[in-house]
Every structure is written in C-alpha cells, then in structure tokens.
Amino acid sequence: MHTRTARIAMAAAVVAATGVLTATFVSSGGKGTADAATELNQFVPIQQVQPNVRNPAPGAQASSGVFTVDCGTNGNGKFSPDNPVAQPGIKNGAEHLHDFIGNLAITTNSSDADLDASGTTCRNGDKSSYFWPVVRIDRTVRSGAEVARALSATTPMVTCPSVRNRLPAVPARARAAVDTRLASLDRVAAAADKRMAASKGRIDARLNASVLADLRTQRARLIKGISDDIAAAGGGRTSGLVSLVECDASYDGMHAGMRHSVAGVKAALAASAQIQCPTVRDKLPGVPAQAVGEVNRSLAELDRQLSEANERLITTRGQGGNNFVDNAILGPLKAKRTAVLDRIGIAISRNAARPQGLETLAGCTVTGQTEGDQNGGAATPSAPAALPDPQGPNLELPNNTGGVVRPASVLIEYRGNATSKVVPMPKFLRALTGDAKPTSRGPANARATWTCSGFTDRLADKYPICPKGSQVQRVQDFPGCWDGKNIDSTNHRDHLAFADAATGACKQGFAAIPQLRITISYDIPRDVQVKGQFALDSFPEEDHNPFSDHNDFINVNSAQTMQKIATCINKGKTCR
Structure with a gap:
C-alpha cells in the first residue's frame, strides 16, 4: 500500500x-x-x-x-x-x-x-x-x-435524501401540486446551505442543530403535503416517505483536500460492487388515474429486479470469467427492465400520451461506471459532489x-x-x-x-x-x-x-x-x-x-x- x-x-x-x-x-x-x-x-x-x-x-x-x-x-x-x-x-x-x-x-x-x-x-x-x-x-x-x-477550506452544507426518486406514480391531477412542493424542497435546502456557510472552515454544532431542526420541520410539512396530494388525487397513501425527511450536516468538501492512498484503482476492485440503474420514478409524467395501480406495480417490479441483481453480485462473487457479470446479470436485467418499461408506457398510453425515452432507462452498470448522478437521480442544490467508491x-x-x-x-x-x-x-x-x-x-x-x-x-x-x-x-x-x-x-x-x-x-x-x-x-x-x-x-x-x-x-x-x-x-x- x-x-x-x-x-x-x-x-x-x-x-x-x-x-x-x-x-x-x-x-x-x-x-x-x-x-x-x-x-x-x-x-x-x-x-x-x-x-x-x-x-x-x-x-x-x-x-x-x-x-x-x-x-x-x-x-x-x-x-x-x-x-x-x-x-x-x-x-x-x-x-x-x-x-x-x-x-x-x-x-x-x-x-x-x-x-x-x-x-x-x-x-x-x-x-x-x-x-x-x-x-x-x-x-x-x-x-x-x-x-x-481540509476543514479550513470546506464550506459545510446539507445533504438530503431525494424525494423525487422515491415517489410512487403521481396521478396527473396531482402532478402540478407535487412539482410545486418538490421545488420548495429544493429552495429550503438551498436556504439551509446559505445558513451553514457562516461556519466555513470550522464546525459549529449548535448552528448545525438549529439549521437541521428548521429544515426537518419544513421538509416534514412539504413531504406530508406531497403524500396528501397524491392520496387526494386517487393515488392511495404513500409509505416510507417519513424516512426521507431528515437531512444531515455535510463536510464532503474535506475529501478534496485529502490524499487517497490508492490511485487509479479499477472499479472491479471496489467493495461489494453494486448495480446502478437510471431512475424511472422521476422521469414519469402525471399518470392517468386508470393506470396508477399498474404503474406502481411495475415500479415495484423494477425495484425488485435491481435488488435481485445486487444480491446475485454478492452470492456469485468469483464465479465465471471476466464477462460473467455482463452476461449473467447485467444482460438479463436489461431485458427484464425493457419489458417492464414497455408495460409502463403502454399503461399510460391508454389514456394519455405515451412518455418518450423510457427505453433508454433499461441499461444498468456496475459501481464505478454509473450513468447519471451519484445520488441516484436529479441533482438538487444541496447535493455535494460525488464521492469515490x-x-x-x-x-x-x-x-x-x-x-x-x-x-x-x-x-x-x-x-x-x-x-x-x-x-x-x-x-x-x-x-x-x-x-x-x-x-x-x-x-x-x-x-x-x-x-x-x-x-x-x-x-x-x-x-x-x-x-x-x-x-x-x-x-x-x-x-x-x-x-x-x-x-x-x-x-x-x-x-x-x-x-x-x-x-x-x-x-x-x-x-x-x-x-x-x-x-x-x-x-x-x-x-x-x-x-x-x-x-x-x-x-x-x-x-x-x-x-x-x-x-x-x-x-x-x-x-x-x-x-x-x-x-x-x-x-x-x-x-x-
């Protein structure tokens, strides 16, 4: 080393x-x-x-x-x-x-x-x-x-879980209201970043606690509002969104000032390689009420396909040759995702315009070769630069x-x-x-x-x-x-x-x-x-x-x- x-x-x-x-x-x-x-x-x-x-x-x-x-x-x-x-x-x-x-x-x-x-x-x-x-x-x-x-040159900021990437199908009737609240989530995170910038180069736990408590209150209100909007439009009650409320004080910028002991290491050596797929939930338009149930079932199927593939990476480690992951895991996963994405497009098209480009979301990569941003979807003002694997x-x-x-x-x-x-x-x-x-x-x-x-x-x-x-x-x-x-x-x-x-x-x-x-x-x-x-x-x-x-x-x-x-x-x- x-x-x-x-x-x-x-x-x-x-x-x-x-x-x-x-x-x-x-x-x-x-x-x-x-x-x-x-x-x-x-x-x-x-x-x-x-x-x-x-x-x-x-x-x-x-x-x-x-x-x-x-x-x-x-x-x-x-x-x-x-x-x-x-x-x-x-x-x-x-x-x-x-x-x-x-x-x-x-x-x-x-x-x-x-x-x-x-x-x-x-x-x-x-x-x-x-x-x-x-x-x-x-x-x-x-x-x-x-x-x-590294700390002296770092401006702390907040990092928050993405809500866009975890939403169920949003009924067309709720799309505008949900988008408005999502934009508000971005704004309150950006405002929190400005408050935390006051402690550049040092760590102020009292300021951090105040910023995070205020941000938690605002995000809880907005996320509950999103859930209520979806339910009122016939999309059913959402689950698990409470887990996305909490943000954290982030000093990710310190990494840029720290040398790493290993340079130029190939992704194949990364810890517990994970499969990363383009997000789908944040790419969908408002979904016709008649298609919400079918689209949600399809989204859940996409999640399960990805989890199964990630589990296979663990249980088959060391098996096959250089192309094993591509041929035995990524290839079949892309085929299955293509079929599900097509079903989503068909379900929506029965009562609205078919969303374009869903087929481009089928291909997945292994950790270190990820398409798109490292937080799994659309970047927000509070998303720090991607960290190395x-x-x-x-x-x-x-x-x-x-x-x-x-x-x-x-x-x-x-x-x-x-x-x-x-x-x-x-x-x-x-x-x-x-x-x-x-x-x-x-x-x-x-x-x-x-x-x-x-x-x-x-x-x-x-x-x-x-x-x-x-x-x-x-x-x-x-x-x-x-x-x-x-x-x-x-x-x-x-x-x-x-x-x-x-x-x-x-x-x-x-x-x-x-x-x-x-x-x-x-x-x-x-x-x-x-x-x-x-x-x-x-x-x-x-x-x-x-x-x-x-x-x-x-x-x-x-x-x-x-x-x-x-x-x-x-x-x-x-x-x-």
Whole structure:
C-alpha cells in the first residue's frame, strides 16, 4: 500500500460560554513524525476505566430471556459506504465503510418488499439487516495537519435524501401540486446551505442543530403535503416517505483536500460492487388515474429486479470469467427492465400520451461506471459532489485507510426488560444507536461502546488497550422501547427510546420490545493497540473519533419469528 501521512484523532471541546462545539486538531506540526502522545489520547487501558455498566434489578413482571441469532461475521464480504437507515437513497451516504450481515439484497434504495424477498446470512432465516462501521489497522504515521487543512477550506452544507426518486406514480391531477412542493424542497435546502456557510472552515454544532431542526420541520410539512396530494388525487397513501425527511450536516468538501492512498484503482476492485440503474420514478409524467395501480406495480417490479441483481453480485462473487457479470446479470436485467418499461408506457398510453425515452432507462452498470448522478437521480442544490467508491484491496475511502479487521465473532442478542413483558417488534422497524457525528451534531446521542472481553462491566468512549489474551470489543445496545405506532420517524430516533437507566422502565406511551444488543469482537495484536494503530472508519470531520461508533438495524424478521423471540424472552428462556 502506498505510504501516506495519516491522521491524528480530532478532539472536540465544548465551549461553555458560547455553546459552540469547535473542532480542535492536535498534530505533529507537519513534521511528518509520529507523536505518540497526541495519538494515544484516544486510547485507554481498559483497567483504567471504572466499572460503569449498571443493570436495573428485575421486577416481578420482568422479561429476562435472551434470544440469540447467528448471522455470521460478514464472511461473504458485503461492504458498503451506504447507510439505508440514516441516509436512505444517498449513494456513499456514510462516507465510510460498513460491515453488513443478514439481508443480502439491501442497498440504500431497497424497499421493504425488496428486503422481504432477499436471502440472508442468518442461520434461522432472519432477513434483518445489521450493519456497523469497520475497524482498520493503519501502521503509518498519523498527523492531523492534513485534516485541519481540509476543514479550513470546506464550506459545510446539507445533504438530503431525494424525494423525487422515491415517489410512487403521481396521478396527473396531482402532478402540478407535487412539482410545486418538490421545488420548495429544493429552495429550503438551498436556504439551509446559505445558513451553514457562516461556519466555513470550522464546525459549529449548535448552528448545525438549529439549521437541521428548521429544515426537518419544513421538509416534514412539504413531504406530508406531497403524500396528501397524491392520496387526494386517487393515488392511495404513500409509505416510507417519513424516512426521507431528515437531512444531515455535510463536510464532503474535506475529501478534496485529502490524499487517497490508492490511485487509479479499477472499479472491479471496489467493495461489494453494486448495480446502478437510471431512475424511472422521476422521469414519469402525471399518470392517468386508470393506470396508477399498474404503474406502481411495475415500479415495484423494477425495484425488485435491481435488488435481485445486487444480491446475485454478492452470492456469485468469483464465479465465471471476466464477462460473467455482463452476461449473467447485467444482460438479463436489461431485458427484464425493457419489458417492464414497455408495460409502463403502454399503461399510460391508454389514456394519455405515451412518455418518450423510457427505453433508454433499461441499461444498468456496475459501481464505478454509473450513468447519471451519484445520488441516484436529479441533482438538487444541496447535493455535494460525488464521492469515490471504496477502492483497492483494502476497500479504502479518503482518510479511511488501512486493512479492514474482520470480526472474530458477532453476537446478536434480543433481550428483555427489567419491569415488563415485551411486545414483538413491528416488521421493517428502523433503528440506530450511537451517533456517527458527535462533533458536527453534538454528543447527545453518542454512546460509549468500547471494551475488552472479560471487562464488559465497563464501556469506554475511547479505544481500549486490552490485556494480553483479551479481545477488543464493541458492545452496542439499541433502544428497547417503541411508541407502538411507527417503524421510523423524521429523525430516525423519536419512534424509539431507551429505557430508564435506573429502573429499566419505558417512558409513558412507549412499550418494551426485544432490546437488540450486538457485541462485535476483534483479535487485534496487542502491539497495534499499544501503539494506537487501529481506528474506526468515520465521516471526515470526525477523523476516527471513537465516540462516533454506531450501529444500524432494519427488522425483517417474519411476524412468526418475532413472536417466537418475544415469547422466549417473556418466559425467561435462553433460545436461538
């Protein structure tokens, strides 16, 4: 691997007088020499962390069972910089690499139906998707100067999921109203960009929070209006649009100022190659009311065809010769898409002019050769420049370099509640834990996750240095309380809550559900730990902050399996 000047961890300090979170960089002064003291401030011997894990005492109605699921350790190599929960529809939305286990078809654009039809790595047939940022070992010199320079030249902006690309067929009677609201979405995002530009060259978490909260409110109103317009025109109620409300503070511009350790790498080496197809939903005119149902079924079929093709890329990796993907996957996919696009044209033409050019949307490409923009459709004023795909044998992205450490084991547990029985999780529930951006969004949702095997009575917000023979571990608990209604919310959090830390009870209006805990264990050489040479993939402004650890989940267990999980937990049993 080409040697490069690597990063030093970025520390975040809250300035109490102003409430502004300011990024502070500590470096070797650009001398290109290793400064262990500045690197090691992000590492801590686990013995120096005081026990801090407190489990509430179980009450009379406690549900004390545990249901364990074995989904492997990503042995099939499904890696992606997408985040289908927090950044749905945004290619490379995470800007860092995730391990994916469970659902084989999932991409940032997968529909619930696509997820439900997928294969899985889980032994019990669980099609849920579990994913988290990878850990890397990088033995090169670390200096924060490069990151500091990149930030100083960066104007933050917002990045938002595209709504145009995720809409169902829009009835002709609603087309004008929907287009007006889509234009308004563009305008409010552009206005948010102007507000965020005030913090060019620095990170202001308070400003970011204010901008994102205002933008969330406006987008929620406009997106609900789009849904209402479609329903009022006879298009039926839309689903899943709430997941597209939340935007994020983006420092994508930092990538341009960071050197990449791998140059000129062919797309064939990219991580978990994905098939990208031209979007169709945003190319359709208003659809005659008589054709809405048929067009929606055809759009769903196009989604499923793409998911099946992406799953085949994973399950057939290494098969065939150089032309295998073209002949066995892309060719048949184009033929199937051509037929469906023709059906859409015919359905519309029965009562209106047939849309022209749909046949040009049939051909698809593999990651790295994508036609059209990288966000999957029409660019918006808030769409940053496309990021590179993961490259090279180490699947690297700018500033996320070094060899990926594969987990030695992944333990997935569904656990009970200290005060009550649990109710089954709803299918397609979205959940996340931790915060990938505690520096740029503030640390309120961040969680300490780091520990060592044998020391799980304590969790650190720094990377652990473990005793000889002990594994580095990440213990990630998800919220265990549900609002009883929603599978997602505008900020991807409000529909769930953590139980009270002291009592274990859910807050009023929330019911206990099986609480997901994922424990990821790594065999990392002790000298690597002592020298501070392993780190978490992260967004550029976090610069491998260990407190940015996080995990995401979509429940695709069948209703029967989830009931089995809840019953096991409520009976106090240990099951798998």
